[in-house]
Amino acid sequence: MFEALLIVLMQFVIVPLTTLRTVFVVKGRIQQASMIGGLEALIYVISLSLIFSDLTNYMNMIAYAVGYAGGVILGGKLEEKLAIGYRTVNVSLMQRNEQLTDLLRSQGYGVTTFIGEGRDGEKRYRLDILVKRSREKALMELLETEEPKAFIVAYEPTNFKGGYLVKSMKRAGNKMKKDNGTTKDEEKSK
Structure with missing residues (x-):
């Protein structure tokens, strides 16, 4: 036993x-x-x-x-x-929603907006949001509250380069190095 x-x-x-x-x-x-x-x-x-x-x-x-x-x-x-990694969330809206975009950005989400065309030629608005998986649930809840009729697709990117999120991660990394007493020059010499 x-x-x-x-x-x-x-x-x-x-x-x-x-x-x-x-x-x-x-x-x-x-x-x-x-x-x-x-x-x-x-x-x-x-x-x-x-x-x-x-x-x-x-x-x-x-x-x-x-x-x-x-x-x-x-x-x-x-x-x-x-929740290791990132998710890309595409949000399709019937109408432009600047308040939602501003709210998302104020909460630290990187948001890119696009204007597209629907089946019958009417304008559609899309938000592309890159989010850490650990914050995905909070993002989805916010989107459900602010835009309950939005069409949302989330997927996992395999690779990315540049953009708001990458810059903010680099700033955070540099701040951590600075807080630990090392500078960029010291890091390069190692």
Whole structure:
């Protein structure tokens, strides 16, 4: 019984680690993914050795399956909580809404506006918003409150360069370096 409980616990650890490793690989964070992968492999070998040491112990096999299923849930919750990365949110409006654009910008969202044409030739207005995934829910709630009839599409960009958000991230990074006592010149000399 102790082995079965240990196997469940190991699966509760390994499967969320697998989720994180996958996210890190997709986001290009190969070093973090590699470290997680090594830990994953160690846990995997230990848990499987417990199962293969006695193939008549069905409790261990069931424990592995139950732990794996629970680990998938935990991994999904962990990934959702960490919300690593960015989302691009396209908001299509029937009418121009400068108040919404100003409100979004005042709350730190990078917003680009476009004028387009609908099916019957009428003007449509689109907002392109790049947002950290950790702030996506708050953005969606704000959009629902301010423009409940808006057509909204959100997707994950794979790469981006320049723009408001990148500039603000660089400023924040430089401020952190300055607060830590290093300057740009010191960083370059390292």
